[in-house]
Amino acid sequence: MGREGAVAAIQMQRVGKRFEPRHADGLAYEALAGVDLAIGEGEFLCVLGPTGCGKSTVMHLVAGFETPTEGRVLVAGKPVSGPGADRGMVFQNDRALFPWLTVDQNVAFGLEVAHRTPAAVRAAVDSNLELVGLTGHRTKFPRELSGGMKQRVQIARALATDPAILLMDEPFAALDAQTRRRMQEELGRIWAVSRKTVLFITHDIGEAIWLGDRIAVMTHGPAARIKEVIDVDLPRPRQNMTPGFVSLYNTLDASIRAESEAMHNA
Numbered sequence: 001m002g003r004e005g006a007v008a009a010i011q012m013q014r015v016g017k018r019f020e021p022r023h024a025d026g027l028a029y030e031a032l033a034g035v036d037l038a039i040g041e042g043e044f045l046c047v048l049g050p051t052g053c054g055k056s057t058v059m060h061l062v063a064g065f066e067t068p069t070e071g072r073v074l075v076a077g078k079p080v081s082g083p084g085a086d087r088g089m090v091f092q093n094d095r096a097l098f099p100w101l102t103v104d105q106n107v108a109f110g111l112e113v114a115h116r117t118p119a120a121v122r123a124a125v126d127s128n129l130e131l132v133g134l135t136g137h138r139t140k141f142p143r144e145l146s147g148g149m150k151q152r153v154q155i156a157r158a159l160a161t162d163p164a165i166l167l168m169d170e171p172f173a174a175l176d177a178q179t180r181r182r183m184q185e186e187l188g189r190i191w192a193v194s195r196k197t198v199l200f201i202t203h204d205i206g207e208a209i210w211l212g213d214r215i216a217v218m219t220h221g222p223a224a225r226i227k228e229v230i231d232v233d234l235p236r237p238r239q240n241m242t243p244g245f246v247s248l249y250n251t252l253d254a255s256i257r258a259e260s261e262a263m264h265n266a
């Protein structure tokens with residue numbers, strides 16, 4: 001439930017998600033079944049799981065881009081009925097930017113929708129482009145950017161409106177090792193001062209331990225659910241090679257590996 005006494009910012013209660021076939025002769029796919037998860041206000045929760053298990057689907061449900069076919073998804077105690085300014089999102093795929101807008105305009109978009117003053121828009125765009133190191137690329141269009149740069153525009157856009165909740169789907173996967181490390185540190189710093197609630201999906205066990213208060217491991221699909229939620233009981237800032245870090249790494253690695261093997265043998 002996150003920090004002691006905290007209100008659950010995000011709750012998934014026995015959530016199922018079944019994708020209906022697009023063609024009459026197709027088969028439905030039950031991606032999730034019985035997903036239970038509560039994320040406390042101000043908590044940083046990481047989600048790990050074998051590929052294709054349904055991690056992005058979990059995020060899309062909380063974001064309001066998908067609706068559950070069973071159970072309930074609540075944000076701040078209310079059922080999610082669609083996307084909202086309370087949730088900033090970084091999607092896994094790099095088609096999430098508006099292709100007809102420049103870097104500047106993509107980051108400004110949510111601020112303008114929220115009717116911020118031009119000066120406030122300018123300030124938020126400037127500081128967030130600076131944060132992700134894209135100040136020199138502000139007039140470019142998404143098609144002129146590398147995958148890692150597009151991902152950084154998404155991160156700047158998600159942070160610009162200062163949402164209470166950040167939903168991040170493998171946000172750093174496309175970045176080079178140095179940028180990735182820098183962005184992890186920056187996100188950790190932003191989280192520490194802003195106390196945002198973060199739902200962070202990653203394939204990288206080290207990254208999950210580095211950033212998370214708790215780590216949820218999913219089972220393999222179909223009908224994936226939360227297999228276990230593990231507390232990261234290590235002092236911050238986290239140290240890479242301490243015995244605690246290594247031991248937790250091995251536990252998580254074995255847990256995910258067991259799921260991947262079960263998936264391949266199914």
Ligand SMILES: Nc1ncnc2c1ncn2[C@@H]1O[C@H](COP(=O)(O)OP(=O)(O)OP(=O)(O)O)[C@@H](O)[C@H]1O
Nearest residue numbers: 019029031050051052053054055056057058092221
């Ligand atoms: N819109 C959709 N229609 C049909 N099936 C879908 C849809 N979206 C996802 N799925 C299926 O649901 C399952 C979970 O997909 P999801 O993208 O959530 O997995 P993931 O854990 O994020 O994978 P990855 O680790 O590769 O990012 C997959 O089998 C996928 O094919």
Ligand SMILES: [Mg+2]
Nearest residue numbers: 055056057092
């Ligand atoms: Mg995914």
